[in-house]
Amino acid sequence: MHTYDANGNPDRVRMVPEERHRRITALKNFPDQFLQREGVNGIGIKPLSDDPTDLAHEVFVEEESEVRIPQVRRAAAEHVSDIPIEVTTEDTETFDDCSTRNNEYQYLQGGLKVNGDSSTSAGGTLTLPCYNSNGDEVLVGSGHVMEGASKMYQPAGSTRSVGNFYKWSQKETGEDIAAYTLESDDSQFDRTIIDVPNATGTWDFYGLADEIYNNGPVDCTVSGASSCTASNKAVETRRGGVRVYHQVNMDSRNASGGDSGGPWMDDDGNLVAVHSGYVEQVDGDNYDAGSAGQQALSAVDAQLRS
Numbered sequence: 001m002h003t004y005d006a007n008g009n010p011d012r013v014r015m016v017p018e019e020r021h022r023r024i025t026a027l028k029n030f031p032d033q034f035l036q037r038e039g040v041n042g043i044g045i046k047p048l049s050d051d052p053t054d055l056a057h058e059v060f061v062e063e064e065s066e067v068r069i070p071q072v073r074r075a076a077a078e079h080v081s082d083i084p085i086e087v088t089t090e091d092t093e094t095f096d097d098c099s100t101r102n103n104e105y106q107y108l109q110g111g112l113k114v115n116g117d118s119s120t121s122a123g124g125t126l127t128l129p130c131y132n133s134n135g136d137e138v139l140v141g142s143g144h145v146m147e148g149a150s151k152m153y154q155p156a157g158s159t160r161s162v163g164n165f166y167k168w169s170q171k172e173t174g175e176d177i178a179a180y181t182l183e184s185d186d187s188q189f190d191r192t193i194i195d196v197p198n199a200t201g202t203w204d205f206y207g208l209a210d211e212i213y214n215n216g217p218v219d220c221t222v223s224g225a226s227s228c229t230a231s232n233k234a235v236e237t238r239r240g241g242v243r244v245y246h247q248v249n250m251d252s253r254n255a256s257g258g259d260s261g262g263p264w265m266d267d268d269g270n271l272v273a274v275h276s277g278y279v280e281q282v283d284g285d286n287y288d289a290g291s292a293g294q295q296a297l298s299a300v301d302a303q304l305r306s
Helices: 018-029 069-077 205-215 293-299
Strands: 003-005 010-012 040-047 055-062 085-090 092-095 108-110 124-131 137-142 151-153 161-169 177-182 189-193 201-203 218-224 228-239 246-250 263-265 270-281 287-292
Touching: 018 040, 018 055, 018 205, 040 205, 055 069, 069 085, 108 124, 124 177, 124 189, 124 270, 137 161, 137 270, 161 293, 177 293, 201 205, 201 293, 205 218, 205 228, 205 246, 218 270, 246 270, 270 293, 287 293
Parallel strands: 055 085, 108 189, 201 270
Antiparallel strands: 003 010, 003 201, 040 055, 040 228, 092 270, 124 137, 137 177, 151 161, 161 177, 218 228, 218 263, 228 246, 246 287, 263 270, 270 287
């Protein structure tokens, strides 16, 4: 399964060799206890040759942590059968940066600036208006920006409350996503996204992993409250990443502070990921990261259509 349509139904399916499917979906076998080990920064898929079934599980560990690579390799091997384990060290640091830029908007669209505190104009980006499983209209945004606030405000720093708290999937254990039920006062619900293709579907984490390693990076553009738009390429997926649980890594850092919550859309209108921030590496090779589209929305009981 690669993508889901706006109703949450399977949309794009690709037939792959059974062994390739087994190795990709075997990422689900790793328990949270393994992913939460000190110094482990997530696990992904690594191609070893041109053979589409020749995939390894790649475990990322902090270079300066107390993790011993042989121990990690043995622990990882306990959760999979006959799949090679690669261990890669990296020196990373996560960073959140939300600017104070704000704009006045009449309609509630993806890409607008929102926050959960009427006393400050600092905030993040509205991912897009959606629906929950009850058919109610919900507004989806950044979890670490909203921080469980009881209200969502737009414009950020105003007293115009547009949503009431519904669900929160926290960054430390989930997808860094929050959802708010739409208030029925003067808010206007518009399911478009500013300056990027409107959402017609969502990428699944495992389907995206297969797409990247079969056909190469996926081009996408974020609509953010600070950057307006920024282009990038989805180049890697990691379950249990340093920022979110179903993490999509981009090629470079192109988004800006205040874009957290912004939707990364491909050219066909599929939600690739929801922007969480960026990963800062000591060598300066920083990159944007976010939660895979389908997993991000599902984490807060949201879907594109009722």
